[in-house]
Amino acid sequence: MDATLGTLLLVEDDPNDVMLFRRAKDKAKLANPLQVVNDGDAAIAYLSGQGQYADRSVYPFPTLMLLDLKLPRRSGLEVLEWLRQQPGIHRLPVVVMTSSKESADVGKAYDLGANSYLVKPVAFDTLLAMVRALGMYWLILNENPELLT
Amino acid sequence: MTSPPARIALIYLVFSAVWIFFSDRLLLMLVTDIQHLAASQTIKGMAFVLTSAGLIFWLLRRELAATQRANAELQLQEKRLRKITDTISVAVFIHHGGRLRYVNPQAIAYSGYSEAALLTMNLWDIVHPDYRAMVMDRSLARQYDRGGRARYELKIITQSGVERWLEITADTIDFEDISAGLATAYDITERKRAEAALRLLNQELEQRVAHRTADLQATNRELEAFSYSVSHDLRAPLRAIQGFTQALLEDHAEQLDASGQDFAQRIHAAANRLDGLIQDLLSYSRLNRGEIRLKPINLDNVVAEAIAQHETEIHDTAARLEVASNLPVVIGHHATLVQVISNLLSNALKFVAPGITPQIRIWAEVGADNMKLFIADNGIGIDPAHQQRIFQVFERLHGIETYPDTGIGLAIVNKGVIRMGGEVAVTSSLGQGSQFWIRLQIEGKQ
Numbered sequence: 200m201d202a203t204l205g206t207l208l209l210v211e212d213d214p215n216d217v218m219l220f221r222r223a224k225d226k227a228k229l230a231n232p233l234q235v236v237n238d239g240d241a242a243i244a245y246l247s248g249q250g251q252y253a254d255r256s257v258y259p260f261p262t263l264m265l266l267d268l269k270l271p272r273r274s275g276l277e278v279l280e281w282l283r284q285q286p287g288i289h290r291l292p293v294v295v296m297t298s299s300k301e302s303a304d305v306g307k308a309y310d311l312g313a314n315s316y317l318v319k320p321v322a323f324d325t326l327l328a329m330v331r332a333l334g335m336y337w338l339i340l341n342e343n344p345e346l347l348t
Numbered sequence: 349m350t351s352p353p354a355r356i357a358l359i360y361l362v363f364s365a366v367w368i369f370f371s372d373r374l375l376l377m378l379v380t381d382i383q384h385l386a387a388s389q390t391i392k393g394m395a396f397v398l399t400s401a402g403l404i405f406w407l408l409r410r411e412l413a414a415t416q417r418a419n420a421e422l423q424l425q426e427k428r429l430r431k432i433t434d435t436i437s438v439a440v441f442i443h444h445g446g447r448l449r450y451v452n453p454q455a456i457a458y459s460g461y462s463e464a465a466l467l468t469m470n471l472w473d474i475v476h477p478d479y480r481a482m483v484m485d486r487s488l489a490r491q492y493d494r495g496g497r498a499r500y501e502l503k504i505i506t507q508s509g510v511e512r513w514l515e516i517t518a519d520t521i522d523f524e525d526i527s528a529g530l531a532t533a534y535d536i537t538e539r540k541r542a543e544a545a546l547r548l549l550n551q552e553l554e555q556r557v558a559h560r561t562a563d564l565q566a567t568n569r570e571l572e573a574f575s576y577s578v579s580h581d582l583r584a585p586l587r588a589i590q591g592f593t594q595a596l597l598e599d600h601a602e603q604l605d606a607s608g609q610d611f612a613q614r615i616h617a618a619a620n621r622l623d624g625l626i627q628d629l630l631s632y633s634r635l636n637r638g639e640i641r642l643k644p645i646n647l648d649n650v651v652a653e654a655i656a657q658h659e660t661e662i663h664d665t666a667a668r669l670e671v672a673s674n675l676p677v678v679i680g681h682h683a684t685l686v687q688v689i690s691n692l693l694s695n696a697l698k699f700v701a702p703g704i705t706p707q708i709r710i711w712a713e714v715g716a717d718n719m720k721l722f723i724a725d726n727g728i729g730i731d732p733a734h735q736q737r738i739f740q741v742f743e744r745l746h747g748i749e750t751y752p753d754t755g756i757g758l759a760i761v762n763k764g765v766i767r768m769g770g771e772v773a774v775t776s777s778l779g780q781g782s783q784f785w786i787r788l789q790i791e792g793k794q
Binding site: 213215216218219222298300301302319320321322323324326 | 581583584585586587588590591592594595619620623630634
């Protein structure tokens with residue numbers, strides 16, 4: 200693991216989508232380590248470093264969170280709302296990555312402080328292009344805020 | 349005109365004066381003998397008395413006859429008037445400061461009281477308490493101030509206690525030499541009842557509409573939830589099918605024989621098609637329920653954006669596009685308009701006979717308060733028999749092998765244009781290419 204590269208936290212409950220994302224990330228030659236949690240509660244536990252996620256050397260605080268909206272237990276929007284109220288870490292860049300194109304969802308996500316909103320494409324090549332752009336923009340070009348973790 | 353006695357006196361005066369003036373001269377001319385003069389004077393005097401008595405008798409009789417005639421005429425008129433007030437279906441009340449002085453039979457019939465009883469009552473005694481103060485004020489006011497005509501509706505209570513709606517016209521009349529109040533009335537109870545029934549019916553109808561609307565809104569919400577879950581849940585397995593088939597083809601191609609690879613490719617293509625279908629369905633349903641705010645839109649930008657969406661196809665087919673510059677500003681909705689033009693472009697690029705290079709022309713014609721944007725192609729054209737139904741959802745005119753299309757593209761165009769207050773149409777014949785136009789309002793003249 201390259202310690203200098205920021206960790207990506209993927210909050211996604213569909214194992215297929217996780218596998219496809221991994222594949223796209225590998226194909227895009229994105230070297231950042233990837234951590235995956237499968238529901239909203241786990242995402243909050245990870246971000247607050249509780250339970251099994253207490254060891255930050257194994258589960259480093261992420262530089263970017265990729266957040267699905269439709270999740271078991273706590274929804275993606277609830278996770279986002281919670282995050283933005285946490286002192287010290289509330290500035291963590293969050294890219295919503297979901298299936299819904301509904302303008303109500305898009306609006307709600309931005310209202311709650313999402314930094315970007317992406318719709319999961321069906322075609323793998325489109326996903327690949329999206330992950331490439333994502334890595335280029337959020338992990339290379341973007342200047343990230345300092346977080347007190 | 350002078351009065352009869354004065355007229356008689358005047359005629360008598362004139363007659364006497366003429367008599368005095370001429371009778372002596374006449375006498376002196378006729379009687380020359382002075383001795384007969386005295387006797388002639390006596391005869392002349394008697395003649396005068398006789399003649400004047402006759403004259404007065406004649407004059408008096410004539411005047412009397414005239415008076416009698418006038419009286420008879422008056423009586424006839426009064427009889428006629430009474431006949432009218434007796435038979436008219438409108439109630440007539442005449443009152444002085446509210447105290448009833450005259451009532452016609454219809455007034456008696458409406459009130460249920462006898463004529464004798466009514467003539468001892470005040471007008472407001474028969475009025476419903478709700479209107480009593482108003483009638484009292486108006487009746488008393490009319491006693492001092494002649495006032496004009498007034499019309500109002502009120503309820504009375506008949507002797508038997510039944511409520512009755514009347515429409516009243518109030519005015520002032522000279523009655524028995526004093527200024528009195530005149531109130532005519534007719535029964536509008538039936539009309540009031542019908543109005544009340546109508547009001548009730550309207551309320552019921554409104555309630556029913558509200559219920560139906562609520563039902564429809566609930567159904568709509570269900571549909572929204574449905575399309576949401578379609579957009580989310582249905583596409584997730586599709587991503588897996590598509591993604592893993594591609595992974596299979598990329599990573600394990602050497603383990604698959606030719607037909608195995610063909611199968612995988614077919615699964616891949618089918619998944620793509622299903623995704624397109626779901627996307628289009630969602631676009632169509634979004635167009636149906638989403639709120640569209642119309643504002644001035646620059647068509648140049650919209651057309652450029654729509655063309656940019658098809659860059660790959662345009663490149664692949666080497667299509668030739670001819671787009672007029674300075675397209676007008678229309679009243680529309682940006683995203684919807686881009687989708688409409690993009691779908692029309694997509695068809696123009698797609699439905700071309702094999703081996704033919706697509707040629708597409710886009711231009712606008714501006715009218716008084718609207719404009720038409722034309723998109724013409726050199727494609728396979730549309731049989732006039734089908735031109736009516738191509739704008740409906742799920743109309744397919746081509747086999748899937750030759751021209752892949754979900755069949756919703758033109759339905760989206762149609763719905764989108766209608767939601768922007770416009771119209772879409774096509775002129776085409778088989779093998780001659782198609783010419784679509786959309787009509788939209790232009791700025792400033794809507």
